[in-house]
Amino acid sequence: MQKGEIIPKRMSLIEFSEKYATEEICSDDLWERRVQMNFVCPKCGQNEGYRIKTRNVWECKNCKKHTSILLGTAFENSKLDLRKWYWAAFLIISSKAGISAKELQGHIGVTYKTAWYINRRLREAMQLANAKYKLCGTVTVDEAYFTGRENNDSEPLKRGRGTDKSKVIVAVSLTDDGKPLYAKMQVVDNFKAKTIEQFAEKHIEKKSKLITDGFKSYKSQKITKDYFVDYDVLPADSADSKLKWLHTIISNAKAFVLGTFHGLKSDDLQLYLDEFCYRFNRRYIPHLMFDKLLNSALSTPPIGYYSEN
Numbered sequence: 001m002q003k004g005e006i007i008p009k010r011m012s013l014i015e016f017s018e019k020y021a022t023e024e025i026c027s028d029d030l031w032e033r034r035v036q037m038n039f040v041c042p043k044c045g046q047n048e049g050y051r052i053k054t055r056n057v058w059e060c061k062n063c064k065k066h067t068s069i070l071l072g073t074a075f076e077n078s079k080l081d082l083r084k085w086y087w088a089a090f091l092i093i094s095s096k097a098g099i100s101a102k103e104l105q106g107h108i109g110v111t112y113k114t115a116w117y118i119n120r121r122l123r124e125a126m127q128l129a130n131a132k133y134k135l136c137g138t139v140t141v142d143e144a145y146f147t148g149r150e151n152n153d154s155e156p157l158k159r160g161r162g163t164d165k166s167k168v169i170v171a172v173s174l175t176d177d178g179k180p181l182y183a184k185m186q187v188v189d190n191f192k193a194k195t196i197e198q199f200a201e202k203h204i205e206k207k208s209k210l211i212t213d214g215f216k217s218y219k220s221q222k223i224t225k226d227y228f229v230d231y232d233v234l235p236a237d238s239a240d241s242k243l244k245w246l247h248t249i250i251s252n253a254k255a256f257v258l259g260t261f262h263g264l265k266s267d268d269l270q271l272y273l274d275e276f277c278y279r280f281n282r283r284y285i286p287h288l289m290f291d292k293l294l295n296s297a298l299s300t301p302p303i304g305y306y307s308e309n
């Protein structure tokens with residue numbers, strides 16, 4: 001994002017409701033997306049076929065097998081109208097602070113359970129999209145503690161190394177002039193060297209320059225071999241200024257998690273952090289986010305896929 005550049009606008013609610021006005025339009029749109037993504041027959045592996053429009057079914061030209069165009073997507077096994085999936089995806093990316101299942105329930109007229117399911121599936125799509133990219137260049141890294149609260153009145157518990165709240169490693173890449181680019185966050189069991197190494201391996205390109213607060217886990221042999229590490233040379237004040245954006249982004253992520261999702265369960269925290277990073281990393285392309293989220297959902301395997309395979 002260059003200075004002075006204007007961020008394009010996403011569609012308004014009115015534009016969206018006109019563009020995707022009927023179930024048929026959404027069904028045609030989904031079909032187009034599937035064709036572009038190279039729909040392949042699960043039986044014979046060929047990619048030529050026809051659409052049987054009345055049933056959202058694809059017929060293989062080669063073996064004649066009929067396959068739902070929702071097969072292998074986040075929407076598989078769902079009886080929900082496509083229009084509601086579309087609306088949910090649009091409302092989620094349009095809302096700055098995220099959207100709770102309760103809100104979604106009211107907006108698209110489904111049960112709470114269904115709204116919760118939609119939210120979860122779309123967050124999984126975001127998680128999958130996040131996993132496709134690694135940070136590179138100059139990357140700041142730090143540890144953070146996230147805590148839920150039992151109810152709206154109680155204060156979040158204390159944070160800092162050594163508490164038993166959810167531990168999260170956060171990394172933010174920076175531009176040459178020190179502005180934040182992209183963020184990654186992962187819930188971990190501990191902040192030991194091995195864990196930091198695994199995080200770096202998964203989320204940061206090798207040979208990147210890491211800026212840390214000098215915590216000993218960043219000094220492992222593997223980390224110093226794979227990355228250029230800038231750490232304990234920094235006095236506390238300087239480390240603070242170099243990690244300024246990272247700490248701001250951690251605060252924003254905490255506000256996001258606590259603000260929208262009261263009574264957070266730690267199991268769900270990773271998905272919320274993925275949603276936060278997904279939005280953050282695409283903050284300059286709001287006009288593309290709906291398409292991107294929908295396409296990610298079409299590449300997201302159905303629930304149960306991972307445990308059965």
Ligand SMILES: [Zn+2]
Pocket residue numbers: 041042043044045046060061062063064065
């Ligand atoms: Zn076939």
